[in-house]
Amino acid sequence: MSFDLSVFANKNIILAVTGGIAAYKSAILVRRLKDYGFNVRVVMTKGAQAFITPLTFQALSGNPVHTELLDTEAEAGMGHIELARWADLILVAPASCDSLAKFVAGLADDLLSTLYLATKAPVWVAPAMNQQMWAAKATQRNLNTLVExxxxxxxxxxxxxxxxxxxxxxxxxPEEIAEQVKDYFHKAQRALAEKFGLLAGKKVTITAGPTREAIDPVRYISNHSTGKMGFAIAAACYAAGAKVTLLAGPVSLDTPNGVRRINVSSAMKMLDESLHQLEEGCDIFIATAAVADYRVAEVAEHKIKKAGDELNVALVKNPDIVATIAQQSKRPFMVGFAAETRNVEEYAAGKLVAKKLDMIACNDVSRKDIGFASDENAMTVFFAEQYQMEKRDLEKASKQEIAQQLVEAVHDALHNEIDPV
Structure with a gap:
């Protein structure tokens, strides 16, 4: 499952290492946390330093390691207060019996125990000790108190x-612990997005990728769409607090975290599923899929054998999915996409009116540096007349960045519609 690691770039974790042979795992844990994008500072007790050196953690974290309560290099000599304010989470791994007992007793005779009392950040402990020490009644009492x-x-x-x-x-x-930390911050981020995000509480349906129109059991008509833009928009909508359903054509992409994915193949199946999503409730419909304009009139039951130099296949026009959805009585906010090779803005503006869309994003797929298969894109966004908003030019950037700008454009339009007189 894919995940946007940028949400962790401003999250600060103090990894506290206490005395125990498991301290070697903490070195790997630093790497895994850094892989997720967290800022990591390491605090070591004297016991921890008997098993592994501070230099190891300094090299892995990229930050000085903190070992002393009274730090002459810290502001006002109060390193524990500075660290306590810096942390978004304090993770003690491994947590020895001694450290757990100090936390319960409220002792403050070293940097870690003082830090525990001085922080407002959540504290996590990963106990590691002899099995009999873990089972001891005193240890279990301490754990129960800490949980309380x-x-x-x-x-x-x-x-x-x-x-x-x-x-x-x-x-x-270490991988398991890092995964739990990641999930914790992700859930916290999601809770904020659901309450304060640009699309908080909105139900969004997105179509993405190509469709495949069967000729016979082994052949089909399709196009070059990879679905990257639609998947990026799905991730951006979810990050903005929306409940997202992604109707995906045949693509080789991981489902964005938190997004509900429904795989479809043909244009007709994509239309059927789109109408079903409308029945379930949809506030915003974003049509990024490159839907085949035509399908084969009669799909052969068996593989067509080669016979002669020509093969004539009758085609019929596929329904226009975005126009069909826009005509429904329970019409959501409609966002269309126009991938053109010439007269891009002219064609896009025409589609905006003809298909009765609220917003359309267009790009020039004749360019080799953007569009199909590329990780970057550039677009021009037009809005329907009732929104009284000027077009927006989205300069070349990653598809993730373009997706975030499109979410902002949708949000602005939703809050800028002028009621008809």
Whole structure:
């Protein structure tokens, strides 16, 4: 499943490493968190430094490692306060028995225990210890208290331990922990988007990719659309707080995170599913799919064999999906796309009126640097007359950036419509 890592670029994580053989996993955890785009600073206890060096974490995180409570290089000598304010999450992995007990007792005799008391950020702990130490009543009491205090506990895994014992107490794999952190921030981001996003609460249906019109069981008519633009718009709409359904033609792309995907093949099936989405409720309909204009009048039941130098196949016109949806009684806000090779703006403006759209985005697919198969695009956006908005030129950028600008354009139009007199 794909995921937009840019949402984590401004999220700060303190990874606190305490004494235990599992400290070696923390080095890998730093890398996995950095892979997701998080800013990571490492705090180490004296016990942790007996197992792995601060230099390792400095190299992996790209930041100085914090080991002392009284930091003469910190502003006003109060490094723990600066760190506490910087963090969006404090993750203690591995968390030793001693560190858990200090948190419960409210001790503040080293950097980590002081940081725990000074932060407003969520605190997560990943306990790692001998199986008998994990099972001890004192440890379980401490864990229960921490949970009551709002600390999130990542439960240890079972298996062989460094001491030779077998049982609960192993720190989970770094990839698993990093995935949980990513999911936590994603859910928080989604909650904000659903409340404050540009398309908060809107139901959006998007068509993307090509259609395939069968000639016989092994041959079909199609086009060069890859679906990249439509998938980028689906991701951008979801990030803006919308509930997104993506009607995808035959493409080789991962489904954007949080998006409901329905695969279709032919133009008729795409139209049927589009009408069904209208019945389920749709506020915005975005038609990026490159729908085949024609389909074969009669699809051969069996593979057509070669016979002679010519093959005549009768074609019939496919329905215009976006125009059909725009004519429905429960009409959503309609966004069309025009991929042209000449007179791009002229054709697009004509389609806007003829198909009764609210907005249309057009691009010149004759250009080799944008459009089909490219990761970049450039578009001009036109709006229906009732919105009294000037056209927008979206300069060449990644399709993700273009998608975000299109979402902004939809939002602005929805909030700028002039009521008819």
């Amino acid at each position: 205090d709002g600390v999130h506990v990542i439960m240890p895994a079972a298996g062989a331990q460094a001491c030779g014992d077998v049982g609960l107490g192993r720190m989970p794999e």
